[in-house]
Amino acid sequence: MTGKHPEIEAQHRQLIELFQQHRLTLFAGELGKALQQLQNLRQVQAEHIALEETELLPQLGAEARWPAKTYLAEHRKLEVMLAGLMRELQGLPGQTRDAALILSLLEREMPFKHVLEHHFEREEKALLHEC
Numbered sequence: 624m625t626g627k628h629p630e631i632e633a634q635h636r637q638l639i640e641l642f643q644q645h646r647l648t649l650f651a652g653e654l655g656k657a658l659q660q661l662q663n664l665r666q667v668q669a670e671h672i673a674l675e676e677t678e679l680l681p682q683l684g685a686e687a688r689w690p691a692k693t694y695l696a697e698h699r700k701l702e703v704m705l706a707g708l709m710r711e712l713q714g715l716p717g718q719t720r721d722a723a724l725i726l727s728l729l730e731r732e733m734p735f736k737h738v739l740e741h742h743f744e745r746e747e748k749a750l751l752h753e754c
C-alpha cells in the first residue's frame with residue numbers, strides 16, 4: 624500500500640471486509656441480517672464512489688492509463704449488481720436452513736465479488752498513483 628491515497632485504499636479493504644462478513648452471514652442462513660449488511664455496504668460504497676468521482680476522477684489527465692469513463696462505467700456496474708443482490712434477498716425468508724438455497728445465493732454473488740476486486744486492483748494500479 625504505497626499509493627498517494629491511503630484513505631481510499633483503507634476504504635477498499637473495509638468494503639472487501641464488509642462483503643466477507645456478509646458472505647459468512649449468508650453461509651449461516653441468516654438472510655435477513657445478510658440483507659441488512661448489504662444495505663450498509665451499499666451506503667459505504669456510495670460514499671466511496673462519490674469521493675472518487677468528486678476528488679479523484681476530475682484530476683485524471685489525458686495520459687492516464689485508463690480514462691475516467693472506465694472507472695465511471697465500473698461504478699455504475701457495481702451499483703446495479705449490488706442492487707440486484709439486494710433484490711434477490713428481499714423476497715426470501717429472514718432465516719433458512721436450505722443448504723442448496725444458501726449455496727446458490729453465494730454463487731449468485733460471485734460476479735459482484737470479482738468485479739469489486741478487479742475494480743479496486745485497477746484503481747490501486749493506476750488511478751491512485753495518477754491523481
Ligand SMILES: [Fe+2]
Pocket residue numbers: 672675694698742746
Ligand atoms: Fe472506484
Ligand SMILES: [Fe+2]
Pocket residue numbers: 631635671675743746
Ligand atoms: Fe475505489
